[in-house]
Every structure is written in C-alpha cells, then in structure tokens.
Amino acid sequence: MVMIQIPAVDQAFLLLLIVSCLGTCLVRAFWELEQVRARRIASPSRKRDEA
Numbered sequence: 001m002v003m004i005q006i007p008a009v010d011q012a013f014l015l016l017l018i019v020s021c022l023g024t025c026l027v028r029a030f031w032e033l034e035q036v037r038a039r040r041i042a043s044p045s046r047k048r049d050e051a
Helices: 008-050
Strands: none
Touching: none
C-alpha cells in the first residue's frame, strides 16, 4: 500500500475544507428541520382562525 505524501499546509487546507463542508451540511439540515417544524406549528393555528 503506497501512502501519498501531502504537505502539512495542504493537509490543513483539506481538513478545513472537509470540516466546513460537513458543518454547512449540518447547519442546513437543522435549518430545514426547523422550517418544517415551524410550518407544522403554524398550519393548525391558521386553520383554526379561518374556521
């Protein structure tokens, strides 16, 4: 098995890139869940007000 030698600066850059991508994905997922939850909470109250 051959290990490719990557300079430390490149390793740090790749690590930051991966972490930022994962963080962005997590934030986006939680944001979507909050939007769905907020819509679900808001929907029944609107229906009650109209009836």
